[in-house]
């Protein structure tokens with residue numbers, strides 16, 4: 001007796017023949033046909049399907065490009081230009097792929113924002129969320145290596161800057177970097193392995209997307225109210241309601257994407273990448289692609305070495321956050337003892353900074369370097385991504401949706417503003433006021449996860465929740481009708 | 490202009506998700522680039538074949554002494570409106586190295602349409618030696634490889650002025666308003682009357698600059714006309730498709746709303 005006994009037969013003979021042996025049609029019907037889906041999705045729920053479409057697009061165009069591309073330092077640039085000029089519709093394939101990376105990130109950034117705003121990362125969807133962040137990390141690695149392949153000036157120098165980051169790791173760093181390069185500089189060996197990895201990683205992403213969607217179909221989707229589905233009145237079958245809505249949204253997205261492909265294909269890129277790589281000429285400003293700018297700014301926001309005084313201060317603040325802020329049962333934020341801890345560690349941090357920036361004051365111990373700026377920056381950058389992984393444990397408030405949590409909503413929208421600001425800072429030369437703005441913004445980024453969310457989880461009083469998803473839909477319709485009636489009168 | 494309006498609309502659509510564009514701060518004084526009205530701008534932009542042919546003439550008679558165009562073959566000139574016979578004649582003006590022949594010898598022969606544009610120098614070292622240490626960049630992609638594109642290239646060609654007070658020029662240095670950093674190792678290449686036009690177009694340095702830039706813009710993006718024409722069709726299709734899908738969606742959702 002197999003696992004295939006309680007199957008409903010199909011009318012079509014061929015389908016039935018296949019389904020008896022491999023119940024793929026039963027599965028499709030269950031997961032995408034009848035699949036009960038909350039009835040109140042807004043258009044933010046389109047971006048998962050859009051991201052899926054982009055992944056497929058990238059794989060198809062990528063494989064086609066790989067048929068004509070030559071991964072060799074001497075020929076890579078020319079082979080890309082050959083694709084642009086001599087391969088039939090090569091320019092089209094390349095521009096779809098090139099702009100596709102940007103639009104994939106746009107879709108995924110909106111998708112992630114949706115998850116944060118409506119609390120989709122919360123119990124029981126933590127693993128679904130973690131798989132999503134894993135996809136995001138893999139996407140970053142893939143996009144970074146892909147950008148190296150045309151072997152233009154930004155390819156080469158971007159690769160040099162980013163791989164060099166790993167030299168910040170104590171002791172083994174320089175060894176790791178040479179191991180990654182396959183030599184003593186970014187060169188042909190590096191290009192070859194990046195091509196190999198850029199080819200295979202999207203298939204790894206596809207595998208993780210499969211797990212991600214599997215996990216989604218176990219828990220079912222969240223929805224704009226963040227309420228659990230309580231019964232059939234709260235849901236609609238996925239097909240036709242959401243197949244058509246996803247299709248409509250996808251076409252609008254693709255139209256914007258097509259505007260870039262056909263009318264400004266290089267607007268999101270950098271002109272320097274049309275100059276062949278030259279290890280002897282460093283471009284005046286090395287900037288990563290726009291979708292990395294936020295993380296690039298965080299990397300560069302640590303522009304000072306950490307001295308022991310500073311670290312002692314940070315340690316004290318960390319102790320306070322871990323013991324007081326993160327403890328569900330404590331509210332004694334400003335007890336005398338805690339004020340003393342905060343005061344002393346704040347003072348130490350301040351002294352550490354003053355010593356670091358005014359060495360002429362000769363403050364003891366502040367000339368000692370415990371963590372170099374470069375390593376600090378790398379830790380901050382990876383920490384920023386790492387925090388996304390642990391988000392479900394930073395925000396443990398029982399109410400999911402920001403609709404009913406005004407304070408969370410404000411903090412989150414401000415967080416989005418900060419992420420955009422960091423992106424802007426990342427595009428600026430690291431001079432003048434910019435690194436300081438970057439530092440302050442990085443501070444908020446970290447504090448959002450580590451301080452604001454735990455405090456809100458403990459104290460925020462949510463607005464009254466609707467009784468159910470169906471009730472929320474009815475309330476909305478009533479409100480709309482009332483508005484219309486008012487207009488008419 | 491069409492293009493910039495179009496750009497604005499699309500960029501606004503993305504404003505929420507896009508993060509600041511990379512910014513350049515070159516040393517020297519930054520003059521705003523001339524905003525030219527190129528026929529190839531905008532979603533319906535096309536190249537002007539007469540301008541392309543004149544621009545090619547300027548490139549051939551002036552710039553090609555120092556700048557190569559590695560990505561171009563003589564056969565590509567068909568896109569400028571030249572006939573096959575004309576291209577054969579143009580190519581035959583150049584001598585290229587071929588071989589080895591059956592006896593194992595390299596030999597020279599007149600270029601054919603299937604040959605690449607002949608390069609002015611054997612290699613970068615030779616080019617730098619001949620230009621006082623500065624490398625004249627390859628022109629195939631120059632319009633795509635500079636912030637500002639065609640406006641920038643045109644700007645550099647017409648941007649030569651006397652250096653402002655306090656700027657001291659070295660040997661082989663020239664002051665240029667639009668070159669990033671203002672110092673350029675190329676002497677003003679264009680003078681009035683230098684190239685003879687047969688079609689009555691004014692033979693001024695400014696006109697030469699416009700025409701050669703037009704030609705270089707084509708060289709950087711030979712697919713542009715095809716791309717934009719296809720884009721218009723694709724967008725019309727998508728707009729109609731989206732409207733139909735929206736109508737279908739409304740119909741399907743009618744009973745639940």
Ligand code: HEM
Pocket residue numbers: 044045046047048049051052053055108111112115120121125128129131132133134135136205209212213216220221222223
């Ligand atoms: C290759 C990239 C990705 C693809 C193809 C993808 C695909 C999907 C699809 C098809 C859905 C269901 C439709 C929807 O609810 O929008 C979904 C849901 C979800 N995704 Fe992704 N995803 C990707 C990346 C991510 C990332 C990077 C994250 C988070 C960091 C994430 C978090 C989630 C969450 C939490 C859900 C459940 C949403 C809900 O029901 O409210 N996904 N994903």
